[in-house]
Amino acid sequence: MPGRLDNAVAQIGRNIAAQTAAQVKRLIPMTEWWHKLYRDSIEVYESSDRKKWAVMAVSAVETPLFPAETTLVNVTKSTGTSPDAPVNNYWEVLQSYNPWPIDIIPALTTAYVADLEVVPKTSQEVAARRATLRPLIPTIRKALTDAGASLSLGGPVINPKFAGRAYVDYVFLAKRLELGLGGMPRKPHWVPAASDLQAHGLAWGNTPAGSVAKILETGSNPTGSPMPMSEARAKEFEDSRNTSWRSAT
Numbered sequence: 001m002p003g004r005l006d007n008a009v010a011q012i013g014r015n016i017a018a019q020t021a022a023q024v025k026r027l028i029p030m031t032e033w034w035h036k037l038y039r040d041s042i043e044v045y046e047s048s049d050r051k052k053w054a055v056m057a058v059s060a061v062e063t064p065l066f067p068a069e070t071t072l073v074n075v076t077k078s079t080g081t082s083p084d085a086p087v088n089n090y091w092e093v094l095q096s097y098n099p100w101p102i103d104i105i106p107a108l109t110t111a112y113v114a115d116l117e118v119v120p121k122t123s124q125e126v127a128a129r130r131a132t133l134r135p136l137i138p139t140i141r142k143a144l145t146d147a148g149a150s151l152s153l154g155g156p157v158i159n160p161k162f163a164g165r166a167y168v169d170y171v172f173l174a175k176r177l178e179l180g181l182g183g184m185p186r187k188p189h190w191v192p193a194a195s196d197l198q199a200h201g202l203a204w205g206n207t208p209a210g211s212v213a214k215i216l217e218t219g220s221n222p223t224g225s226p227m228p229m230s231e232a233r234a235k236e237f238e239d240s241r242n243t244s245w246r247s248a249t
Contacts, residue, residue: 008215010050011222012205015212017044017053018224019204020197024055027189034103034173041170046226047234054229054237055193057174066118068169069181072099072129074117075162088113093143101130102160103173106141107152111161 021044028039038057045054075094091114094100099119121129133140141151172181180186197204206212214220229237 004219007222008212011212013053014224015207016204021055023193023196024189044226045229047229052234068103068172069123072119072121074098076115078113078115090149101126105160107160109150109152114162
């Protein structure tokens with residue numbers, strides 16, 4: 001019986017975490033190129049003892065070492081690329097509008113063959129530059145298509161790449177969406193999902209209905225495939241939960 005109880009507890013935790021993840025994803029809009037990548041990166045994690053669970057967005061795309069909130073980049077001619085890199089001069093369009101906040105560079109279905117000069121700035125300077133460039137984005141997109149570029153505006157979503165590497169700060173983009181940073185519209189998704197968890201967590205524990213009773217009756221293993229989470233990672237997630245969105249609640 002202890003084994004069945006342990007499995008039932010694990011199923012309840014997995015059910016609640018899965019419902020929380022589904023609620024977060026449901027609240028994420030699909031109006032910008034990175035929204036699908038962000039939504040698809042949200043996973044359920046479970047500790048090795050099956051007593052702790054987390055819902056976290058972990059990007060499968062290489063993320064930059066520089067934060068979007070305090071970084072501008074100058075796009076320049078590439079000083080060297082791999083033999084299989086695409087051949088194009090689309091970087092010249094971007095260069096005309098340097099410097100760029102990295103989160104509003106138009107996405108293509110291929111890579112920009114270019115180098116990036118990273119320029120640390122204050123958040124106020126980056127926000128001001130973003131406000132200046134945003135009204136020009138339609139003009140810049142037209143210049144790119146006139147140059148032969150194929151923009152990623154729908155269908156398969158490709159993040160902006162330079163020489164085949166992605167430079168996207170998903171942590172900042174997620175916070176921008178949740179909190180409305182940089183003058184962007186606020187679209188809360190983590191805080192409402194957490195509120196729903198508090199209100200409906202007990203019911204979510206038995207969703208799908210009968211999943212826990214089946215384990216208690218038959219001794220079957222819990223269903224679901226959460227990502228593995230070490231104890232150190234569980235502590236990291238717990239600390240993040242306690243600090244990341246405190247200003248939003």
